[in-house]
Amino acid sequence: MLNATHPCADFLRAAATICGEDQVVPGSSIEPRYLEPARYAPGHAAALLRPGSAQEAAQLLPLCAAHGLRVVPQGAHTGLVRAGTPDDAEREVLLSTERLREVFEFDAWDRTLRVSAGFRLSELNERLAPHGLMLPIDLSADPSVGGLVSHNTGGTRMLRYGDVRANTLALRVALADGRIVQLGQGLQKDNAQLALHQLFIGASGALGLVLEATFRLAALPRQQAVAMIAPRSLDDVFPFYQRVMARYPGLVSAFEAISREAFVAALGSPDDAQRWFGGQLPDYALLLELSSELSAGQLDLQTLLQQLLEDEFGEAVVDAVLGADADCWHLRHHISEGLRRQGKVVGFDLSLPRARFMAFREAGRRWLASQFPAARLADFGHLGDGGLHFNLVWPRELPLDEAPLREGVYALVRAHGGSISAEHGVGPQLQQAYWRHSDPAVLALSGSLQRSLDPQALLAHTQWGPAPRP
Amino acid sequence: MLNATHPCADFLRAAATICGEDQVVPGSSIEPRYLEPARYAPGHAAALLRPGSAQEAAQLLPLCAAHGLRVVPQGAHTGLVRAGTPDDAEREVLLSTERLREVFEFDAWDRTLRVSAGFRLSELNERLAPHGLMLPIDLSADPSVGGLVSHNTGGTRMLRYGDVRANTLALRVALADGRIVQLGQGLQKDNAQLALHQLFIGASGALGLVLEATFRLAALPRQQAVAMIAPRSLDDVFPFYQRVMARYPGLVSAFEAISREAFVAALGSPDDAQRWFGGQLPDYALLLELSSELSAGQLDLQTLLQQLLEDEFGEAVVDAVLGADADCWHLRHHISEGLRRQGKVVGFDLSLPRARFMAFREAGRRWLASQFPAARLADFGHLGDGGLHFNLVWPRELPLDEAPLREGVYALVRAHGGSISAEHGVGPQLQQAYWRHSDPAVLALSGSLQRSLDPQALLAHTQWGPAPRP
Structure with a gap:
């Protein structure tokens, strides 16, 4: 039931005419799972919207814009950079893609799958296994298709099969103004267009709402x-x-x-x-x-x-x-689960040129020992592709000033030619670090592209352009 | 020697101060190989510029803009869509990347290669072979790195190794205003930025000038x-x-x-x-x-x-x-060589969903027999990835109205869910067909991205946005 006295009652009513009253939930009534991300404090939202089709989802975007509300898309809410967690009870709306399940077009002969954003990775692979095929992304978590695409997930078998990008042939995307665009046709080989779908892969949901993806499938190993x-x-x-x-x-x-x-x-x-x-x-x-x-x-x-x-x-x-x-x-x-039992986990999802992986690890270990001696390094990683979960356990009873710890590790990884986010993406959690560690020319270019796609910054939960002037 | 009476003598003098007098050639003195593309009539240019460094190349772009000249970048001039061939003796300048050979950084341990745009594919692979590595793009032609990237070349072994995109980790690009940006760090795994380099891959050189690429290398088969x-x-x-x-x-x-x-x-x-x-x-x-x-x-x-x-x-x-x-x-x-001995070759570089490859081929054969009975279909293709060189031989002694022939084949391939350009790119040769066969929403989006990168349309030898109003 919508509450007529809710501060944005007009908005809620209008949203209900698009996706049905049951699928519009005012902020105060949102179930905790939508607002509690895996590793961080709970978020806040003015409302939760659960569109049941691509069409409904696309229509909601300009409606939110008209009410000055930012849209935060959320898939299975398994992300680790808060990209799917809204943080403003007045001006942010949570758009869950979990009911986007209209399309599941499996072409066994072409070995491709076109699928709506709301399906989970595990569901895909359960359905594909009897055909000897899979989407070859191997993770501990079970994200949705939209989340996989928006964070270009890598996982433990990337060395052989590539990341999500390498296995994505096309996307269907809703732009901030509500236009739906099909980017790519799902062909193995196609150079008759700019590869615009590539821009949305790994964009943390900030350039457009991923409605569907077409994946290239791999053979199951025998x-x-x-x-x-x-x-x-x-x-x-x-x-x-x-x-x-x-x-x-x-x-x-x-x-x-x-x-x-x-x-x-x-x-x-x-x-x-x-x-x-x-x-x-x-x-x-x-x-x-x-x-x-x-x-x-x-x-x-x-x-x-x-x-x-x-x-x-x-x-x-x-x-x-x-x-x-x-x-x-x-x-x-x-x-990861074991580390959480031992104390507060400070996680870093880094990536290094493979040739400098071990040198970085040793430099990082030494830096920690001198600067944060109470931190216990418990790293693990995908050495094969340069990915390093440089995770630390911090005693719960000790206070921790996390900012200088993070900044020190980021500076060190950059000095070794590495990346501050290998496979988790950016999102609000890494927004400040992104600004500090990106080339100003790249920030300027990214900002102008984001503006050209979303002039009102309606979807800009992650801001790819330069930091706003203080 | 520059000719002081040349219509753009000022421009030529200014260009010479950037890249040296010997490397600036007025239009009338350009060697034929720069203006004669593989399959089409010769082009025309106001001048040929041959910068010797990334820096020089980048500086030339705003100079051309200041003189109202469009820049047409050219690598080894092996392309098949005229993207590297200028067509205007007054307002287009040919910028050859063949002297961009400053960087050849091979990292055997990381199995990556960072290389300037002017190197040829064959050169790369000759240097890499002793290390048991290769850039796994297999072609009849021998393009430059810049051309490979700008056309996202596939080739005969794409089925196993992917296209150029799948093997490109980073690019260094000069934007139309002369800014040089490094897009990506050459890591296997990196989601700390938008994947902007992906936009320039397969863009036919129209969004920016590719200066360097960092490739992932593959092991040579035993x-x-x-x-x-x-x-x-x-x-x-x-x-x-x-x-x-x-x-x-x-x-x-x-x-x-x-x-x-x-x-x-x-x-x-x-x-x-x-x-x-x-x-x-x-x-x-x-x-x-x-x-x-x-x-x-x-x-x-x-x-x-x-x-x-x-x-x-x-x-x-x-x-x-x-x-x-x-x-x-x-x-x-x-x-291809054999076909040219037999008559005029009308080449189509198509791509189909693999499941519809044979159905399209049969429909195409029948359509040709009824509409263009003098055309002899001599197709061949990469069936494994859906690529089809649907080439025809036309008797030289007969006139041919090529436009309806092309349009008929394109309409048929689109009706089968295929692409009008599998691996050759777009370029002026396919510009009209691109406009006719692209979704207006995709044209609008592509146009706004191109404008945000190149507001003056200085590099727009290929126009990714909508067709200009007549």
């Missing part, structure tokens, strides 16, 4: 072989990675690094450590996965992996656990 | 196995392709189709036909290539290919030639 590896030393990690990539470049589907602290956190109990390397956890454990669409009869990945490890044994590798694929991945996917 | 296959009938082609992709998805590096007419044209002499299928050429021959980075001892591609063909023999496949890899590719790469 076999995988996984090893958890204890390298002899940190110095051996990167040369070992190089030799693996030189030997089996087309087969490596994951090459993950897990620091001892992250490893311990992911264990159910300290006793579990005995199951790994006889309890002698290395500084940096490596999770290596090979995948192939060939059967084991044609190409035996277990044997290839074993050969590789035998050749490296006594050199870069001192121990390895094979044949425990599910356990290895279970451990990898439970690090 | 083995390949190639077969030229005679399918039983046209109806068997696509189901056979599906079975190949289901069986060896990660190994297929090319799946090309060659019509009988194209096959005959590519033969050195009619006698050569005996070497293929005993002279019984099929309607559509298929060139299938498998590639792997594994050694033949680990995975024997020849055996896999043989098994596949044996299983299909008597079903989809009636004959196949194995073990003649170089001959197969030689034939494939000599089709």
Whole structure:
């Protein structure tokens, strides 16, 4: 029921005529899950709108503009930069895309899928698996299609399959003024237009509302072989990675690094450590996965992996656990949860040129030890593609001035030629850091493009242009 | 020597102070290779500028603007849509990027290459081969880096390696006002900015001047196995392709189709036909290539290919030639040349959803037979990614009204959900067709983005916005 005395009662009534009264919720009645992001404090919104079609969603945008309301699109609300969490109970409206489920056009012969923004990654892959196909994005979280696209998610198997961008052929987008545009036709090869859909991928929802995506699908692998590896030393990690990539470049589907602290956190109990390397956890454990669409009869990945490890044994590798694929991945996917049990987690989603990954890690470790000695580094990452979750655990009982900690790490990653956001995007959480660490020429160009798409800055929960003058 | 009486003598003098007198050539003295594109009539330009550095190139842009001159960038001049060929002896200036060769930063450990626009594809790959790496774009032509990027080239191995876009991590671009911007840092994974470099890929040079690109490199395969296959009938082609992709998805590096007419044209002499299928050429021959980075001892591609063909023999496949890899590719790469010997070639670079490839081909064949019976269809294409060079040979002695022929084919490809330019880009050659076959909403959006990057339309040799009012 809409409350006629609500400050924006007119707006709510008008919105209800577009998407139905049940789907318009005043700010005070919004369920907590819409306002509570994974890692941060709850947000606020003037209203929640849940359009049931692309058409309704598009019509809501100019309505919001007419009432001076900013629109914050939200998918499954699994993002980590607050891009889907509104922060203003008077001037921001939350637009949930979860009911955008009109289109699920799977073309088995073309191996493409056109799908509405509201579907979840897990739903896609459940429906595709019987056909031997998948959208090859592998994550601990389960975002919606809109969220995947808006944050250009990478995940643990990006090394072999690419990020969301590499697997997106077309988008259908609502612009701020309510126009719906189809960007790309879903062809594998098409250069008869500017690749405008590329602009919206990874834009944190700030340039337009993603209504549908057309994805290129990948074949499900027929076999995988996984090893958890204890390298002899940190110095051996990167040369070992190089030799693996030189030997089996087309087969490596994951090459993950897990620091001892992250490893311990992911264990159910300290006793579990005995199951790994006889309890002698290395500084940096490596999770290596090979995948192939060939059967084991044609190409035996277990044997290839074993050969590789035998050749490296006594050199870069001192121990390895094979044949425990599910356990290895279970451990990898439970690090974040384990760290949260230990204290306040300060997460950094960084990316480095692969050649400077280990140098940055060592510099970061030293900087932390000198500047924030109470911080315990428990990093882990996608070493294979340069992604590094440089996460710290901070004792809950100690106060923390987070800004200089963040700023120090960002400055260091920039000095190593890296990125302050590998796969989480920007959003309000990284807005200030984005302004500080971006080239002014790029800010100016980004700002002029954002203005040309959204002159009223209606969707600008993330501001890609220069910081406003103080 | 500059001619002081030249109509734009002031401009030429000013340009010479930027890039040196020897590198500024008045229109009347330009060598033919700069003005004669591969397939079309020669162009015209007020002057040729050959800057020797990114800095010089960027400075020339606002100078041209100040003199009301449009800049047409040109790389190796191998393009097929006249995007690199100026057409106005008074108001267009040709800017050759061939001397932009300052940067060749190869990082073997990160497997990336940052390279200036003037390098040729063949040069890159010659330098990379000793390191076991390549930029995996395979073409008959040898474009420059700037041209590769501006046309998002696909080529024959796109099926496995993706197009130029999929292999480009960053660009350095000069905007129309002379600003140089670095878009992206060359990281594998980076979502801390809008992906602005994506806009310039495939933009036919019309949004900014590409100065440098950073590419992701691929491992050279250690083995390949190639077969030229005679399918039983046209109806068997696509189901056979599906079975190949289901069986060896990660190994297929090319799946090309060659019509009988194209096959005959590519033969050195009619006698050569005996070497293929005993002279019984099929309607559509298929060139299938498998590639792997594994050694033949680990995975024997020849055996896999043989098994596949044996299983299909008597079903989809009636004959196949194995073990003649170089001959197969030689034939494939000599089709265009062979066709030109036979008459006037009318080339179409189309793309279809793979599931509709054969249906379009048949509809196109029938339409031609009824509307242009003198046209001989000699198509060939990248069936694996939906690319189709729907080329016709027209008798030189007959007049041809090309416009309705082109329009008819374009309308047909659009009706099949395809693209009028798969990999050649747009450029002046396809400008009119682009306007006719693009969604007005996409034209409006493209136009506003182009204006925001180049308000004076200085670089707009290709106009991405709507057609000017008559």
